Amino acid sequence: MKGLAVRAGSGWPALWTWTKKLAPWALALLVLALLSRHIGSVDWPAVWQALRQQRALDLWLTGALALVSYALFASYDLVGRQQTRHGVGVPRTLGIAAVCYAFNLNFGSLVGALALKLRLYGRAGLKPAVVVQVITLSIVTNWLGYLLLAGLLLLLAPPPMPPRIELSELALRAIGIAMLLVVTAYAVLCLHRRGRPFRWRGRRVAPPRAGVAAWQLAVSSANWLLMGLIVWLLLQQVLPYTAVLAVLLVAAVAGVATHVPAGLGVLEAVFVACLGSELPAATLLAALVTYRAVYYLAPLVLASAGYALDEAAARRTPAAAKSRAPRDFHH
Numbered sequence: 001m002k003g004l005a006v007r008a009g010s011g012w013p014a015l016w017t018w019t020k021k022l023a024p025w026a027l028a029l030l031v032l033a034l035l036s037r038h039i040g041s042v043d044w045p046a047v048w049q050a051l052r053q054q055r056a057l058d059l060w061l062t063g064a065l066a067l068v069s070y071a072l073f074a075s076y077d078l079v080g081r082q083q084t085r086h087g088v089g090v091p092r093t094l095g096i097a098a099v100c101y102a103f104n105l106n107f108g109s110l111v112g113a114l115a116l117k118l119r120l121y122g123r124a125g126l127k128p129a130v131v132v133q134v135i136t137l138s139i140v141t142n143w144l145g146y147l148l149l150a151g152l153l154l155l156l157a158p159p160p161m162p163p164r165i166e167l168s169e170l171a172l173r174a175i176g177i178a179m180l181l182v183v184t185a186y187a188v189l190c191l192h193r194r195g196r197p198f199r200w201r202g203r204r205v206a207p208p209r210a211g212v213a214a215w216q217l218a219v220s221s222a223n224w225l226l227m228g229l230i231v232w233l234l235l236q237q238v239l240p241y242t243a244v245l246a247v248l249l250v251a252a253v254a255g256v257a258t259h260v261p262a263g264l265g266v267l268e269a270v271f272v273a274c275l276g277s278e279l280p281a282a283t284l285l286a287a288l289v290t291y292r293a294v295y296y297l298a299p300l301v302l303a304s305a306g307y308a309l310d311e312a313a314a315r316r317t318p319a320a321a322k323s324r325a326p327r328d329f330h331h
Contacts (some may be wrong), residue, residue, distance in 0.1 A: 007200065054234065054290050062230045066295050069230070074098040076141040077218060080134030083208060088124045088186045097138070102303035106298055109110040116307070123314060125312070137208075143214075143221020144183060150249045151179030159246030161274065187213055224249065230295060234287040239278055247274045267292075 074097035080086075081093050101115045113135055121131040153159060154176025158169050190213035197206035208216065228245030235244060238242075251270035258266050268288050272281050 024070070031041050031155060058233055058236075059294070060231055061291075061299070062290075062294050064283050065185050065213050065226055065230050065233075066299065069223055069226040069295070070098050070101060070213075070299060071217050072226065073101050073142070074137040077134055079141055079208065079212060080137040082212060083137055083206065084133050086126055086130055086131050086134070088121065088126060092124060096124070096298075099303040099306050099310075102296075102299040103307075120307075120310065123310075141220050142215040142223075145222075146249065146252070147179040148217055148221055149245070151176045151183065152245045153242060153249070156241050157246070157276065159243055159250065170190055182271065187217075198285075206230050227295070231287065231291050232247070233277070234290050234294075235284070237286075239275065243278075247271055250274065 050331045053272075071094070073095040076091050077097040078090065081088065081090070096117065098111060099118070103111050103116055104113045118128060118131050118133055121134065122128065124133075154172045156176075158172040158176075161167055186207075189212070190207045191210040193207050195206060195209045197204050199205070207213075225245070228241065228248050231248055232239070232244040247270060251267045254270050255266045268285055271284050271288060275284060
């Protein structure tokens with residue numbers, strides 16, 4: 001029986017070897033399939049018509065703001081770099097994060113936030129466990145800023161809600177207070193622990209220091225504010241900025257809850273439901289189509305080119321790739 005067990009387990013190394021060889025090709029095929037499907041699902045005449053209706057200055061301005069927003073989001077991964085002390089340089093860390101963000105927005109977190117990051121960071125020399133820490137800290141950073149802004153808006157300026165959602169202003173303010181309490185608890189934890197790890201559910205958790213936590217809140221809040229500003233500019237500033245930002249935050253949660261890639265249809269439905277009484281649906285949809293073109297599709301083109309170049313470079317230099325095999329870092 002013992003010999004049988006040894007022979008049965010002897011196939012696992014070979015299986016793992018083949019898996020490592022085939023996984024990159026499978027991921028590349030998945031990305032190509034998703035790209036072709038995404039391109040086919042876009043209503044390009046509507047996109048072109050919406051773009052033509054926008055002023056050139058607004059398009060250039062929103063395009064520049066989108067680049068700044070991507071840079072801010074990419075900087076979330078610097079928190080993971082600081083916490084894990086991995087050896088990937090800052091420029092490459094930002095590049096990987098920006099490429100993955102574009103794929104995350106258009107195809108969902110399993111592709112952008114997980115599969116591609118594991119692939120690209122792994123090629124840079126990081127072990128999967130370290131990459132998972134980086135991903136986790138990036139997610140925490142993103143939602144910290146969300147909770148801070150959403151909590152303040154719900155507490156101080158509750159947004160217009162669709163008629164079907166029967167929530168009083170008191171209930172909205174209570175939700176806002178709860179969100180702010182979560183942010184406060186995180187800040188107090190980081191301030192109290194000062195980077196010292198603790199055990200939670202059998203795992204060792206090392207919260208960032210207070211300065212890093214403050215930076216997480218600042219950069220994430222700035223990113224969400226920029227996203228709201230882009231939509232507000234595309235709506236020709238005819239509505240209060242806080243109202244547009246609040247609806248965008250609601251749409252973000254709705255997109256996550258429905259698991260629809262790129263939030264297709266969800267973003268538009270939330271805006272029309274919340275702001276349809278303030279603006280014609282055609283005006284809202286035209287602005288949102290332009291927003292998708294500027295914030296989703298254009299960065300996806302650049303990210304796809306970057307990812308393709310990285311894959312091609314890795315194929316041309318297999319020896320260099322082997323020299324960058326996963327290394328141990330202090331974390």
